[in-house]
Amino acid sequence: MPRSLTVLAGAVLAAGLVALTPPGALAQVRPTYVHAGRLVDTEAGKVLTNQLIRIEGERVAAVGPWTAAPADGPVLDWSGFTVLPGLMDMHTHLVDQEQTDNIAEPLLTTAAEQAYIGAAHARATLMAGFTSVRDVGTWRAFGDVALRDAIDKGLVPGPRMSVAGAYITTPGGGGEITGIAADVGIPPDMRRGVVEDVADAHAKARALLVGGADFLKLIATGAVLTVGTEPGQLELSEDQIKAAIEEAAKRGTYATAHAHGAEGIKVAVRAGVRSIEHGSLIDDEGIALMKARGAWLVADIYNGDFIDAYGTAHGWPAETLRKNLETTDAQRIGFAKAVKAGVKIAYGTDAGVFPHGQNAKQMPYMVKYGMTPMQAIQSATTVSAALMSKSADVGAISKGRYADMIAVAGDPLADIAILSSVAKVMKGGVVVKE
Structure with a gap:
């Protein structure tokens, strides 16, 4: 009998045995x-x-x-x-290509090819010992939802995923594909989370959650890696952030905010986000506010060294390298202050900027900048589980x-x-x- 028929016969026999098995x-x-x-x-x-x-x-x-x-x-x-x-990584980007010198890289693959790329990244992450991740945004909307579901169905190996569906961002903001020619169109599925005003924030947040997102990712400030934006610049208004948070709350979930700048961090925390991603330019007032409100900090403090060394060697945009230098040391100083102040810190690396599967390279940095080894391990286990409200299942x-x-x-x-x-x-x- 051909092997395919043998497998099918075995499956049918197994199903029959299950059906005949006594209850219990x-x-x-x-x-x-x-x-x-x-x-x-x-x-x-x-x-x-x-x-x-x-x-x-x-x-x-x-x-x-x-x-x-x-x-x-x-x-x-x-x-x-x-x-x-x-282990658990609260800031990954499994679905997209890893960062390159080409700002148009997200436009160079089909959705089908992207699915295979995501599957490869998921496997590398799992083999590195990271059995749960938050995927905090993808260029093509809902690619992360599809990967999460494929893993849950056993179609591909990978970590347990909690996903954002897409970025909620302003036009031309940190969650947009920028820097390309003005007459080059961006596909609609790469702009699902672009919001113009408060009403739009409500509508786009609802659409992402209905589409399968587990939580929302808000781009509150400019980004290091997005050409034409500045990390310290506030992009989403407090009212827009609140609108998205309200939609998340209706569905029993939360929003997290990409926020480098000090003012953006405080705006997002006051609005009610559950965690701050990056937090590069956080000030003492922001640290105190996060502590008082119980917000988590997810700071990718390894990433800056990789961007500087690899990006310089491989011709990444000068603007990117400049912004990275302006934020790396400041981020680590703020991280150390946050540790000392008792802010809840979950482990997050921005994997995808550097190769997937190298997520644990940040662990020594957590210790270097103020944590004990046990605290660093807990940040990637119990603390991350609490951030996702999954302490009963993982951590x-x-x-x-x-x-x-x-x-x-x-x-x-x-x-x-x-x-x-x-x-x-x-x-x-x-x-x-x-």
């Missing part, structure tokens, strides 16, 4: 166990030794001391590793959460850079990297 029998699927030599308890902020993790289906059923190998299911021997929850290895976990050789609390060399990855109880 499917719940008796054997558990899987992981023997962890060291286990980072991100909730308690400590490291446990010689632990046994029981997994039933996609979720963790129990965690406790290792005594002996259980007899009712297979045991994965990770006793020579440090085991952590799957820790404990009963009831998804069995998303990674293993590394060595001690990341002694050398956090080893998180860039993940040996094993499990997502939902399935080992995807061994």
Whole structure:
């Protein structure tokens, strides 16, 4: 029999067996166990030794001391590793091409080709140990929604995704494709979130959420990488930001704001955004306001070094390199102040500006600029889970959460850079990297 027919016959037989299985029998699927030599308890902020993790289906059923190998299911021997929850990156761009010197790059691929590009980026991210991400905007609207759904259906491997659908931005603003000839038309699906006024902000926000976005991404200020905009310049008004937030609240979700400039940060926080992305030029007043309002900071403090070195070597626009230099050191100073002030800081890298799969390169920067290694790990686990209101599902290895976990050789609390060399990855109880 041809292999395709064999597979089909097997599937039909399996479906028949499921239909004939007595009620409740499917719940008796054997558990899987992981023997962890060291286990980072991100909730308690400590490291446990010689632990046994029981997994039933996609979720963790129990965690406790290792005594002996259980007899009712297979045991994965990770006793020579440090085991952590799957890491989380709150600022990625999986769907689009990685950054290049060509400002027209988003116009050079079809939607079909873009889907394959996104799938490749998703796989690289998962293999790097990042089992959950927020994708905070794409040029072609809803490409991130399609990728999220394809991953959830098991069509392609990738992290759990929470997606924005597109950017909400002003005409010619930080979320637009700019710098090209005036008579070159931009496809409508690349301008779905461009808003002219408050009414338009309501309408475009609604449309993105109806189209499948999990949250909204607002471009409150200019951008480092968008030609013709300035990071310190306010672009969306407070009323426009409020309009989008109101639409998000109606659907039980939130908005985050790309905001480099000090005034843009304060406007966005006063309007009620849940998190600030970048925060490069934040001032003391902005830090105090974020602390008081409980807003999260998601600052890509590794990214500036990559842009400077790689962008200079590969001929990125002089304007981009200038704006990067003007924001990089300021961002790190503000980050350190925010850490000291107790602002909630979630891990976010802007992956896509630098290659996907290198997300953990920011970890040493978090420590260099004020965090303990445990705090840096928590920023990419428990704190990020709280930002997305998903603490019941991800962010820790404990009963009831998804069995998303990674293993590394060595001690990341002694050398956090080893998180860039993940040996094993499990997502939902399935080992995807061994």
